Amino acid sequence: MTSSPDRATATVAPPVPRARERPLQLTAAAAGQLTLDAMFARVAARKPDHTAVRVGTGRLTYRGAEQRARQLASLLVLGGVQLGDPVIVYCVDHRRSLVAQLAVLKAGGVCVPVPAGTPDAALREIAALSGAQTVLCGQAHRNSWGLVRLVVPMDDPATWQRAEAVRPDDSLPRSSPIDPAYLLLAPGTGTVPGPTGELIDHRAWQLAAAARIQRVGAAEHGIEIRQPAPGGPVTLAALWWAVASAGTLYCGAPEGALTRSPVAVLTPQEYDRLLVPGAPGPRTVVLIGDPCSEELATRHRELLPTSRLWAEFAPAGGALPWTALDLSHPVPRTRSGGGRRRGLNVGGAVAGVRIQVLDDRGAAALPGAVGEVCAVGPALAFDRVFHHTPGRPFNPDPGPVLHAALSGRHTPTDFLTVFPPP
Numbered sequence: 001m002t003s004s005p006d007r008a009t010a011t012v013a014p015p016v017p018r019a020r021e022r023p024l025q026l027t028a029a030a031a032g033q034l035t036l037d038a039m040f041a042r043v044a045a046r047k048p049d050h051t052a053v054r055v056g057t058g059r060l061t062y063r064g065a066e067q068r069a070r071q072l073a074s075l076l077v078l079g080g081v082q083l084g085d086p087v088i089v090y091c092v093d094h095r096r097s098l099v100a101q102l103a104v105l106k107a108g109g110v111c112v113p114v115p116a117g118t119p120d121a122a123l124r125e126i127a128a129l130s131g132a133q134t135v136l137c138g139q140a141h142r143n144s145w146g147l148v149r150l151v152v153p154m155d156d157p158a159t160w161q162r163a164e165a166v167r168p169d170d171s172l173p174r175s176s177p178i179d180p181a182y183l184l185l186a187p188g189t190g191t192v193p194g195p196t197g198e199l200i201d202h203r204a205w206q207l208a209a210a211a212r213i214q215r216v217g218a219a220e221h222g223i224e225i226r227q228p229a230p231g232g233p234v235t236l237a238a239l240w241w242a243v244a245s246a247g248t249l250y251c252g253a254p255e256g257a258l259t260r261s262p263v264a265v266l267t268p269q270e271y272d273r274l275l276v277p278g279a280p281g282p283r284t285v286v287l288i289g290d291p292c293s294e295e296l297a298t299r300h301r302e303l304l305p306t307s308r309l310w311a312e313f314a315p316a317g318g319a320l321p322w323t324a325l326d327l328s329h330p331v332p333r334t335r336s337g338g339g340r341r342r343g344l345n346v347g348g349a350v351a352g353v354r355i356q357v358l359d360d361r362g363a364a365a366l367p368g369a370v371g372e373v374c375a376v377g378p379a380l381a382f383d384r385v386f387h388h389t390p391g392r393p394f395n396p397d398p399g400p401v402l403h404a405a406l407s408g409r410h411t412p413t414d415f416l417t418v419f420p421p422p
Contacts, residue, residue, distance in 0.1 A: 025218045026244035028351065031210035032203035032378075035175045036240060037105040039206065041066055043246045052243070053095050055251045060095040069102035071163040072152075073172050076107040076134065079150050083108035083174050086130045086183055088145070089231060090123070090137040092116040094251045096154045097230035098239065100136040105181060108174030109134070110199070112183045113231030120144050129197060130183055177203045184233065184381075186317050198381035198402075200320065204352075207379040208237070208320045209244035211351040215324060216263075216286060216310055218245040224261040224282060226270055228254045233319035234288050238265035258282055268292045268311070277303055284308045289317060291344040291418055297327040313346035313418070315373070315404035322355060322375045322404070323347045323416050343408070343417035352379025355416055356401065357409055365409070373408040373418055374401045 024043055034042070040062070043050070048063035081087060087109040091097040097113070104111040112130045114123070124146040127135070133149040135142075142151045153159055175181070181202045213219075223242045227235045242249045250261065257279035258264055264282035266274070267289045275281070275296070281304040292311035300309045308328045312321035325331065325347025349355045357371040358364060365371035380402055408418040 024246040025220065026206060026210045026213060028207075028210045028214055031206040032177050034206070035105065035173060035177055035179075035202045036181055036205055036243075037069070037102050037173050037175070040102060040243050041173075043243060047246055050246070051248045053098050053239075053249045053251065055094050058095065060098065065095075065099055065102060068099045068160075068163075069106055070168060070172065071160070071166065072099060072103035072136075073106035074166045074169040075152070075159075075163045076103060076109065077169045077171070078166055079134065079152075081107045081109050081134055084110060084180065085134065086110045086112050086132040088112045088114055088127060088130065088132045088135040088137070088148075090114040090116065090118070090135065090141060091154055091230055092138060093155075094230045094235070094249070096138075100154055104136070105175060105202075106173040108179070110180045110183050112185065113236065114185075115229035115232045117229050126185055129185060175202065177201070177206070180383075181205060182236070184236075184319060196384055198318070199383040200381045204320060204379050204381065205240050206244065207352040208350070209241050211379065212241055212286075212312075212321075213244060215350070216284060216308075218247070219263045220245045220247040221262040222248040222250050224250045224252055224259065224264045226252050226254050226258075226264075226266060226274065233314065233317055234265055234267055234270075237288055237314075237319045237321075241265070268296060271300075272296050275299060275303060279303075281307050285310070287311045288314050288319070288321065290315075291346050291420070292325075292327060293344070298330075300327070301330070311346065312350070313416075315406060318381075320380055321350050322353050322380070324350050325415070343419050345411070346408075346416050346418055348415050349375070349377075350379065353377040355410075357416075368409060368412075370407050370409045370419070373404040373406050373416065375404070376401050 024046055044062035044066040050062050051059045052062045052065050053060045087104045089100040089111055091100055101111050112132055114126055123144045127145045127148055135145050135148050135151045136154055138155045139153040142153050178201050180199045182200045183197045185197045219241055223238045225235055225238045239249050257276055258274050258281050260280035261282045263284045265286050268287045291313055311325050311327050313323040314321045323346045331345050353375055354377050356374045358374055359371045406418045408416055411417055
């Protein structure tokens with residue numbers, strides 16, 4: 001019935017059912033369908049005023065980061081950055097670093113993050129190894145890169161005047177999920193002398209973030225880090241977990257007791273230093289990098305009995321985990337065959353990763369035998385870079401297998417035990 005007799009019933013259209021909005025939190029089924037910058041843009045469209053990064057009292061919203069990154073990406077394309085070009089990001093501020101990384105990804109470049117505080121003597125070597133001809137950095141380091149063609153100072157007001165004057169490029173964003181997103185450089189290991197780099201595509205980051213959400217939970221209420229240097233592996237892992245959860249990355253001071261934050265992402269070395277009696281502590285702690293010692297896990301359970309502890313094994317300073325283990329409760333100890341060295345249980349392989357233990361001939365070791373720990377899978381780096389000459393293609397590691405430069409073995413429960421170097 002209509003409210004007026006003069007209005008025909010036929011003119012009242014039935015309500016059109018609204019299509020269900022896609023959830024913002026990344027799911028395992030959706031992982032790999034978007035680029036990282038597209039995932040960020042999706043959150044910015046739905047939660048524009050939500051804080052993406054907070055440093056002290058300063059904050060950067062998703063909308064602010066998205067707008068700035070799009071302007072900067074258009075400037076980079078105008079400056080000659082092409083699809084697949086490596087671009088160095090060297091910022092001391094986490095907010096500027098996020099904008100710079102997003103801009104590189106939108107422009108179709110490969111982001112080469114350099115942690116702030118890297119010695120000046122190493123910067124030219126990084127530029128040479130990566131082959132980058134474009135650098136986003138602060139004015140203090142604009143002359144530290146040798147023969148790099150384009151240096152864009154992120155803290156110079158003139159940079160943003162030029163960026164705002166550039167017409168937005170209609171081709172943005174230009175990457176696909178299987179294009180490389182990051183080139184992470186690391187010092188050499190005993191297996192591979194000299195600096196190395198790992199090429200990681202957009203899909204691998206999303207697979208890792210989705211697996212962490214499924215394993216630990218979403219981080220929509222925020223992630224605390226204590227990394228003073230943007231661009232490090234822990235910061236990157238925490239950043240994209242926060243974005244995949246439509247949450248906030250909180251950048252705390254390197255020192256001082258941990259707060260009662262929802263989630264903290266740290267290295268085992270950081271947590272060993274910051275875990276002190278009397279502090280409330282986070283509700284969930286995720287450790288990334290080296291194996292967590294039994295002593296640290298025991299201390300966590302004694303001081304923070306109601307807080308969860310997850311340890312993610314990411315060898316050689318990597319940002320993407322190979323294995324994960326819930327250490328909220330004690331786990332059995334393991335020893336080597338001779339009983340002299342105690343092994344550390346690092347858990348089972350995460351989704352998208354397959355662990356291999358290889359013997360001296362490079363074949364699969366027998367069950368329970370000790371061998372070299374390796375891994376392969378779409379949630380890991382897809383290529384390794386050892387040497388690179390500007391203007392030439394990357395020289396990849398032959399084969400997709402990644403080496404941990406550690407010995408280990410599978411336990412009967414299919415968990416991995418690693419043996420630190422003697």
